[in-house]
Amino acid sequence: MANFTKATSVKDWLNQRLAIEKVEKVMASEYWIPKNINFLWAMGMILAVLFTLLVISGIFLLMYYQPNVDTAFVSVNYTIMSEVDFGWLWRHIHAVASSVTFLIIYIHMFTAIYYGSYKKGREMIWVTGMLLFITFSAEAFSGYMLPWGQMSYWAGMVITNIFSLGDLQFNGLVEWIRGDYVPGQAFLNRFFMLHVFLLPLAIMGLIGLHFAALRIPHVNNQDGEEIDFEAESKKYLDGDKKGSKVMRFANDFMSKDIMVLAIFLIFFFYLVFFHYTFALDPVNLDPADGLVTPAHIYPEWYFLWSYEILRPFSVNIGLIAFGFAQVIFLLLPWLDRSPNTVPASRRGLFKYWFWLMLGNMIALTALGKLPPEGMYSTLGLISALLFIVMWLALPFITKNEKKA
Amino acid sequence: MKELKILAVVIFFTLVTYWLVEPYAHGVMHKQVDSKQFAYSDLDEATKGVMSKKGDATRGKDLVVNGGCTGCHSITVADIPATMDAVTAASSYGVNPPDLSNSGVVYDAKFLAALIKNPAQALKVEHKFTPESGKMHPMVPFYGMGGDIDQEVADMIAYFQSIAVSQDELTPEMAYENACARCHSMKYLNWTELGPKPSFKTEIESLTYDLKVLEYQDSLKAYMGKLPPDLSMQALARGETRARNFIEDPQSYLEGTAMPRVGVNAQSAEKIITYMFDSADPKREQRDTIGTYVIYFSILLAILAILWKKEVWRDLK
Amino acid sequence: MKESSRRGFMGKALGAVAGLGAIGSLVAMKKTWDPLPSVKAAGFTTLDMSVFTVGEMVTEQWRGKPIFVMKKSAEMVAKQTEEQSARDIVVNGTSYMVAIGLCTHLGCIPAYKQKEEYFLCACHGATFDSAGLVTKLPAPRGLDIPPFKIDGNNLILGEVGPEWQALKDNGITL
Numbered sequence: 001m002a003n004f005t006k007a008t009s010v011k012d013w014l015n016q017r018l019a020i021e022k023v024e025k026v027m028a029s030e031y032w033i034p035k036n037i038n039f040l041w042a043m044g045m046i047l048a049v050l051f052t053l054l055v056i057s058g059i060f061l062l063m064y065y066q067p068n069v070d071t072a073f074v075s076v077n078y079t080i081m082s083e084v085d086f087g088w089l090w091r092h093i094h095a096v097a098s099s100v101t102f103l104i105i106y107i108h109m110f111t112a113i114y115y116g117s118y119k120k121g122r123e124m125i126w127v128t129g130m131l132l133f134i135t136f137s138a139e140a141f142s143g144y145m146l147p148w149g150q151m152s153y154w155a156g157m158v159i160t161n162i163f164s165l166g167d168l169q170f171n172g173l174v175e176w177i178r179g180d181y182v183p184g185q186a187f188l189n190r191f192f193m194l195h196v197f198l199l200p201l202a203i204m205g206l207i208g209l210h211f212a213a214l215r216i217p218h219v220n221n222q223d224g225e226e227i228d229f230e231a232e233s234k235k236y237l238d239g240d241k242k243g244s245k246v247m248r249f250a251n252d253f254m255s256k257d258i259m260v261l262a263i264f265l266i267f268f269f270y271l272v273f274f275h276y277t278f279a280l281d282p283v284n285l286d287p288a289d290g291l292v293t294p295a296h297i298y299p300e301w302y303f304l305w306s307y308e309i310l311r312p313f314s315v316n317i318g319l320i321a322f323g324f325a326q327v328i329f330l331l332l333p334w335l336d337r338s339p340n341t342v343p344a345s346r347r348g349l350f351k352y353w354f355w356l357m358l359g360n361m362i363a364l365t366a367l368g369k370l371p372p373e374g375m376y377s378t379l380g381l382i383s384a385l386l387f388i389v390m391w392l393a394l395p396f397i398t399k400n401e402k403k404a
Numbered sequence: 405m406k407e408l409k410i411l412a413v414v415i416f417f418t419l420v421t422y423w424l425v426e427p428y429a430h431g432v433m434h435k436q437v438d439s440k441q442f443a444y445s446d447l448d449e450a451t452k453g454v455m456s457k458k459g460d461a462t463r464g465k466d467l468v469v470n471g472g473c474t475g476c477h478s479i480t481v482a483d484i485p486a487t488m489d490a491v492t493a494a495s496s497y498g499v500n501p502p503d504l505s506n507s508g509v510v511y512d513a514k515f516l517a518a519l520i521k522n523p524a525q526a527l528k529v530e531h532k533f534t535p536e537s538g539k540m541h542p543m544v545p546f547y548g549m550g551g552d553i554d555q556e557v558a559d560m561i562a563y564f565q566s567i568a569v570s571q572d573e574l575t576p577e578m579a580y581e582n583a584c585a586r587c588h589s590m591k592y593l594n595w596t597e598l599g600p601k602p603s604f605k606t607e608i609e610s611l612t613y614d615l616k617v618l619e620y621q622d623s624l625k626a627y628m629g630k631l632p633p634d635l636s637m638q639a640l641a642r643g644e645t646r647a648r649n650f651i652e653d654p655q656s657y658l659e660g661t662a663m664p665r666v667g668v669n670a671q672s673a674e675k676i677i678t679y680m681f682d683s684a685d686p687k688r689e690q691r692d693t694i695g696t697y698v699i700y701f702s703i704l705l706a707i708l709a710i711l712w713k714k715e716v717w718r719d720l721k
Numbered sequence: 722m723k724e725s726s727r728r729g730f731m732g733k734a735l736g737a738v739a740g741l742g743a744i745g746s747l748v749a750m751k752k753t754w755d756p757l758p759s760v761k762a763a764g765f766t767t768l769d770m771s772v773f774t775v776g777e778m779v780t781e782q783w784r785g786k787p788i789f790v791m792k793k794s795a796e797m798v799a800k801q802t803e804e805q806s807a808r809d810i811v812v813n814g815t816s817y818m819v820a821i822g823l824c825t826h827l828g829c830i831p832a833y834k835q836k837e838e839y840f841l842c843a844c845h846g847a848t849f850d851s852a853g854l855v856t857k858l859p860a861p862r863g864l865d866i867p868p869f870k871i872d873g874n875n876l877i878l879g880e881v882g883p884e885w886q887a888l889k890d891n892g893i894t895l
Contacts, residue, residue, distance in 0.1 A: 035720060038407045040414075060753050077637055078592050081687070083759060085752035088687045089694075107414060241719045251732070255709075255716040258735075262709035266702040273695025278426055285641035285684075286633075296433045301425045362417065366424035370432055701745075705738055712731040 028250035032233045034221040035247050041219065042260035043108040049261060050101045051203070057094040058196065060087075065146065067192035069185050072148035073287045092276045098140055099279040100268060102302035105133055113332070114354060116341040117220040123333040124213040130330045132206045135199055140300065142195035145188060149284035150294050156183035156191075158297070166316040182290055224341035296371065304368030305361045309388075311372055312381035321388060328391050335394045338401035349397040353390060360386050437649045437656045442670040447518040447526065453554035454517040459562025467560050471549055473504065481505040481567050490586075490598050494620050497542040498627025500586050508564035509574050510582045515667030516564065520546045520557050527664035528655050571671055576679035579672045583651075584635065587624060587663075592636035592683045597621060628662040639680035647677055765879035767872075770812045778833045778851075780822060783867055783878040787822035787830055791851070805852035807893055808863070810884065812871055819876065820853040820864035831864075840864075866894040 007013035014020050025031075064084050066075040080087035109129070112118055118126035141159065145152045160183070164174050179186030218229055227245050236244035247253055271279075278301075283294045299307050310322040328335075340347055344354040360383055367380040468474065469484070476493070478486035480503055486493070490500040507516065518526035523543040524533045533541045549556055569578075585595055594600050596617045604610040625631050639647055649656060651673045654663040668676065681688065766783040773779060773792040781788040793816045798806065809816040824831050824842040831840035831849060839856065840849040847860035854863040870882030888894050 038410055040410065060750065063753070079757070081685075082592060083757045085755055086749040087753065088691060089749055090753070092691075103418065242721065247720055251716050252720060255713040259706075259709040259713040262702070262706040266699065266706055269695070269698045269702050273691055273698060278422070280640075282641050282643060285637045301421070304425065358417065362421050362424070365421055366429065369425050369429040701738075701742060705735070705742065708731065708735040708738055712735045715731045 028254075029248050030233065031249035032229050032236075032246040033219055033249055033253040034225075034227055035245055036221040036223060036225065037219070038222060039256070039260045040107065040111040042257045043104050043111065045257040046104050046261055046264050047101065047108065048207070050097050050104065051207070053093055053097045054101070055200065057090040057097065058200075060090040061094055062196060067146070067189055069148060069188055069288070072146060072188060076147040077285065089272075092272045092280075095279040096268065096271045096276050098143065099300065099302070100271065101136065102140070102300075105136065106302070109133070109329075110358060112220075113357075114344045115220055115222065116224055116336075116343070116347075118333045119224075119336070119341040120333075120339065121217040122213075122220065125210065125217065126333050127330060128206055128210040128213050132203065132210060133329075134326075135202050135206060137303070139195060139199040139203060140302070142191040142199060144284075144300065145183075145191040146195060147284060148188060148288045150286040150288055150292075151281055151284035151297065153183055153288035153290065154293055154297050155299060156187060160187075162310075162319065162322070166319045220341070222343065224343065298369045301365060301369070304366075305364035305387075308364040308368035308380050309384045311368070312377065312384050321384060324388060324391075335391065336398050337395050338398040340401060340403065348401050350401065353394065353397060357387075357390055360390070434646070435657065437653075439648060439652060442512060442652055442668070442673060444512055444514050444518075444667070447514050450522065450525065451514050451517040454521075454557045454561070455514060457552075457555045457558035459555075459558035459560070459565075461559070461562045461566035463556075464559035464561070464563025464566075467549055467556055468504075468563055471546060471556075471560070472544065473560075476501045476543075478503045479505055479567070491616050491620050491623075494623035494627075498623060499542075500620070501543070502582060502586060504564060506568045506574065506578060506582055508561065508566070508568035509571055510568075510579055510669070510672045511667050512669040513561055513565070515665075516561050517557050519543075519667065520560060521553070526667060528653065529662070529664045531660060532662065574672065574675065576675040576682065579668070579675040580679040583666045583668050583672065583676060587628070587632040588635045590635045590680075590683055593679075597624065630662070632663065635680055635683065637684045639677065639684040641684075644677060644681075647680060648673060651676060765877060768876045768878065769874060770815070770817060770876050771874045773817070778835070783821075786867075788867060788878065789818065789820050789822045789833070789853070789864070791818040793817065801852065805850070805854060807891070808852050808854070808866065808888075810866070810869070810871075810876070812876060813874055817876075818852055819866060819869065821867050822864070824860055825855070825862050825865060826860045862895070863893075 002016075004016055007016065011020070061076075061080060064075060064080050064087065066072055076091070080091055112126065112129070141155070145156050156178075160174050160177050163177055164170050175181060177187075178184070179190060218227070221227070225245075229246060232244050232246040236246060236248075241247075281300070283296070286294070298304065306322060306325045309325045310318045312318070313321055336350075338347065338350065344351045363379070363383045364387065367376055367383060370376040372380060465482075468479075474484050475487065476497070478484055482505075486503075488496070493500045511519075515526055522545050524530045524541040527541070529541065533539050546557065546560075547553070568574075580590075581599070584590075585599065586597060589596050596613075597620050598613075598617055601613060601617075604613065621631055642650070646657060650658075650663070651666060651668060653665050654661045655665070764784050766781070766788075768781055768788075768790065770790075770792075773790060775792045775794045776797070778789055778791045781790055793809065798809065798816050801809075806816075808818070808820075810819050811817075822830050824844065824847055826842065826845055826847050829842050829844035831842040831847070833840050833851075838851040840851075840853075842848070842860065845859050846857065847855065848857040849860070849864055850856050852863075853866075855861070866885065866888055867878050868881045869885050870877045870880040871884060885894075
């Protein structure tokens, strides 16, 4: 056993047992962050806060929500919205935060792609980030089932049918997932469990892993510059704060994180109170009806691009394309063959690849919502093919990139 | 400033995505119908005669009582009771005929004139009652009592207007009850198609009432083709504009729908919409008030956060 | 030195304002836990007192709790002590025993022993006499009398009438 002495203060007492001073150093005051970064580096903090808001609002919704096919819709739309004091607040926060989480995830992802933050040494940051994206997607989908409106039901029907894997006709698998021939009570109950327990648990674990993955390679910076963190942090601690290329996480970087967060919260609360309808699809305000499919059915906006990759093809090819779209981002660190860790603007053909990929994903997102008729069908097919071709071309256009 | 440029790029792509996915896509998906401001100008021709006459309420009363209206309709304020209860009436006519006490204030006068003379035309349900179908609209047109029919109709409308409450006294609930409640339920505000469900002491009384509602719904289903939807969430599920389009002219939005044009005037329509929002979004005022405070608070917080960051970074740059 | 104290101030101001926001959100959280309006609206029960039989202990329900009701004959009233009579509720000239059927110790339902005319709580052994007065520990006081209002032959539980107010003011019930 370690040697314990009579404590001189509460802090000392705790310090002997929990090493709180050391923890504070490792987590905050001597966690070194490059100075050469911009506000896009605060997206992680915003996501952490959004996830916290989702958990808190979720806890309050959970106290009145009833996972039962007969009462789920009423418990959400009447009990929570009309009866429970401030029930509407939790629901709006929950709905808006889930939608905005995906907006910030996409910004976070494209920031990483632009600045090359997935390159050698940082692969695990990228991989854990993409695993978070996948678990958040599952979390969002399972949550969307819970109000048991028309969109819940039909999204549940369509997405679980994907697991029949086209001509392989794995209908037994689909029924196993649903626990029924169609989405019903068993389905609602198990997605409720996934949404409030298993997936949040997985997300929390992955968030820890994602943070841990940052420690050894350190945070990237705006120029992809290799920084000697030991020398620079010594400079800082010796008093040359201005000359050092790094800063403390707390309070130096945190003050900026919090500034960006506070500005973001203005936008967030504006959405919660005055512009929440985009996150509360009107079609889902009709109770689930297994005998009537709504005239227009589409997923939430953040799934539209992958939905559109599924849609223009015949069933088997569509499923292959969809599967391709789900895993391809995960492989980015290995598909990008260039060793350069610099912003896309300084990287030959990749510069065009980046902006075209972003533009095309926005096009896919829009086309995924528009009715698949006439011109929109054609554009959808072109965009989906372009997406696939661009990813297949990535190793070739990055292979011969000049050293930056 | 470089960071502001980056912010501008982020905002630009976010707004483009938002615009494409929300306003643009929804504009493509949903038909846009312009409101005609409840003018009912398609009825101008048919009601020209009536609208040019000045009605006399006293004569109107005689016409209403002797002309056959009260054979089916009750007029509670004039102590004229219904000849049968709602469930029986619905089994004969498909739907319970409305009480006429407030018809003069809820409905547009021109619509009433057209309705009295030719119900199927005024209600825009002629597609359901074609000569080939052999079906007749359950409301019998008024063929006149021997005098000038236009004058007679004008008298009847004058009578309805004289017994109705004023527009100021007409509450959203009364407007809703008159125009919507005999076909639609609104469960979140306790409405069945037979009116607000009373609280019963015993389960058997409660179930007996529910059974009557089911019987009534069966008649409605047979008459309308399907059960008209519950209106509890429709204000949000369809939105204010579509709700107004539907109230003004269901056919303009959904061609061939069994829902008749209800013929309310513009003020009553707004009251009905208010009532629908009372059910679907009852906390809207609280939300707006608290929202304003929260936004002010967030702005204050952001200002302090910016100042703090500047202080901390003074040593770093 | 002057600068660093100012810096301390900005950080503290930000923390204080953020703290206010957190307290504000606690208000919303507290209110979310409040009983729903529909629960509160359902907190009234009307009992028709004319239907009871003399000497029979009946269990009614109010706000989810058992309510013991017993109609008393004139002889039964005459036999009572003053303390017992003070708890009687008189509706239309007839006396009734009305009490919340939960032991005042920790809330179990005491069982009525018809023959011996007393209540025994199975949880910790407290006993009450047929008027609801405590006769054996650990119950701290007699059975509580629910708030009521007398309306003709009816007793409206949940509403506060002058008779109940008097019982409360005299310390007969909580």
